[in-house]
Amino acid sequence: MSSDATRGADDMIGDGTLAVRAGLPEPVKYEPTLPGPVFAAHFHLPGEPTGPYTYGRDENPTWTHLEHAISTLEAPGESGVETLVFASGMAAISAVLFSQLKAGDVVVVPSDGYQAVPLVHEQLRAYGVEVRSAPTGGDAQLSVLAGAKLLWIETPSNPGLDVCDLRRLADAAHEAGALVAVDNTLATPLGQRPLLLGADFSVASDTKGMSGHGDLLLGHVSCRDAERAAEVRRWRKIVGAIPGPMEAWLAHRSLATLQLRIDRQCGTALAVAEALKGHRHVTGLRYPGLPDDPSHEVAARQMRRFGSVISFELPDRAWAEHFLGALHLVEEATSFGGVRSTAERRGRWGGDAVPEGFVRFSVGAEDPEDLIADVLRALDETAKALG
Numbered sequence: 244m245s246s247d248a249t250r251g252a253d254d255m256i257g258d259g260t261l262a263v264r265a266g267l268p269e270p271v272k273y274e275p276t277l278p279g280p281v282f283a284a285h286f287h288l289p290g291e292p293t294g295p296y297t298y299g300r301d302e303n304p305t306w307t308h309l310e311h312a313i314s315t316l317e318a319p320g321e322s323g324v325e326t327l328v329f330a331s332g333m334a335a336i337s338a339v340l341f342s343q344l345k346a347g348d349v350v351v352v353p354s355d356g357y358q359a360v361p362l363v364h365e366q367l368r369a370y371g372v373e374v375r376s377a378p379t380g381g382d383a384q385l386s387v388l389a390g391a392k393l394l395w396i397e398t399p400s401n402p403g404l405d406v407c408d409l410r411r412l413a414d415a416a417h418e419a420g421a422l423v424a425v426d427n428t429l430a431t432p433l434g435q436r437p438l439l440l441g442a443d444f445s446v447a448s449d450t451k452g453m454s455g456h457g458d459l460l461l462g463h464v465s466c467r468d469a470e471r472a473a474e475v476r477r478w479r480k481i482v483g484a485i486p487g488p489m490e491a492w493l494a495h496r497s498l499a500t501l502q503l504r505i506d507r508q509c510g511t512a513l514a515v516a517e518a519l520k521g522h523r524h525v526t527g528l529r530y531p532g533l534p535d536d537p538s539h540e541v542a543a544r545q546m547r548r549f550g551s552v553i554s555f556e557l558p559d560r561a562w563a564e565h566f567l568g569a570l571h572l573v574e575e576a577t578s579f580g581g582v583r584s585t586a587e588r589r590g591r592w593g594g595d596a597v598p599e600g601f602v603r604f605s606v607g608a609e610d611p612e613d614l615i616a617d618v619l620r621a622l623d624e625t626a627k628a629l630g
């Protein structure tokens with residue numbers, strides 16, 4: 244990786260430096276570097292009930308530190324970016340959609356995005372919002388933008404790993420009078436910075452690579468416009484989908500190793516993808532970091548790291564199931580972005596339009612040689628067992 248690719252947008256400070264310091268308060272003698280989680284339903288509040296801390300559904304000092312950290316990662320060196328943390332990625336996604344859209348509005352969404360989001364689309368339709376969808380690949384969402392209030396983008400898409408041109412879509416959407424939100428879960432802010440590429444909202448499930456240990460659920464929304472941020476904040480208050488202080492604190496603690504983890508995972512993901520390339524039982528291999536991936540050219544323009552997830556197809560369901568069972572170092576589990584490698588046959592959920600033998604593979608922080616050996620051995624064993 245070139246030193247340029249590891250620099251923050253302000254060109255002064257590297258991503259590792261940024262990550263270990265993000266969101267830390269000014270040092271206070273005898274206090275820890277990162278103050279511990281504040282468990283409080285309410286705060287001492289004599290007299291006029293003004294903030295910053297009044298009631299635990301509205302604000303919490305542990306969230307504040309984490310929100311500052313995420314704002315720094317989303318737009319280094321910029322002030323005026325506001326971040327709100329949520330109980331999960333879905334809470335963050337719903338907060339943007341439901342705070343920005345009303346009956347009669349049109350929203351454009353990807354047809355190949357995260358599998359729980361169509362449930363939200365159903366709900367939006369029930370409230371009188373028109374939901375139009377188009378695939379991520381080929382910037383196909385451009386063709387259905389006319390009259391839209393909001394364009395929702397997911398790139399790279401989960402689980403198909405298609406990529407669209409963020410800057411091009413954001414410019415076209417703004418010209419058409421639409422706001423732009425990007426689900427940046429897969430990339431994390433060290434992989435891609437939607438706000439710097441023209442988006443109005445950067446939204447993510449921090450359950451995945453951002454917190455990276457598979458031990459908590461969390462989400463966030465970052466945006467530059469204070470009015471928009473106030474609308475999302477209002478939604479969080481009325482729905483109450485707030486993170487616990489412990490989760491927020493664990494996530495902040497985990498951000499310190501974000502650059503270490505992501506660099507390791509992206510490097511290994513590319514190595515695993517290279518090892519799978521041309522394997523006689525593997526087809527449809529996708530990883531935006533592979534130079535010959537259909538997404539690579541666009542991805543290389545807008546991504547600084549290509550993510551920890553690869554996807555591929557095995558001949559059929561039985562093949563995929565046997566392969567997953569034969570792996571020793573890779574847990575069969577959903578989710579992705581964690582330090583321990585996981586993989587699953589995505590078709591088992593029924594929500595994604597994928598072949599029965601489609602595998603989504605999340606590369607962890609194991610030694611690349613160990614992981615590659617395990618994967619190739621499991622493929623060989625499966626080939627022997629199933630012929």
Ligand SMILES: *Cc1c(COP(=O)(O)O)cnc(C)c1O
Nearest residue numbers: 331332333357401428448450461
């Ligand atoms: C997991 C995921 C979500 C949902 O996040 P939760 O934290 O599970 O609610 C949303 N978008 C993408 C792309 C995801 O991978």
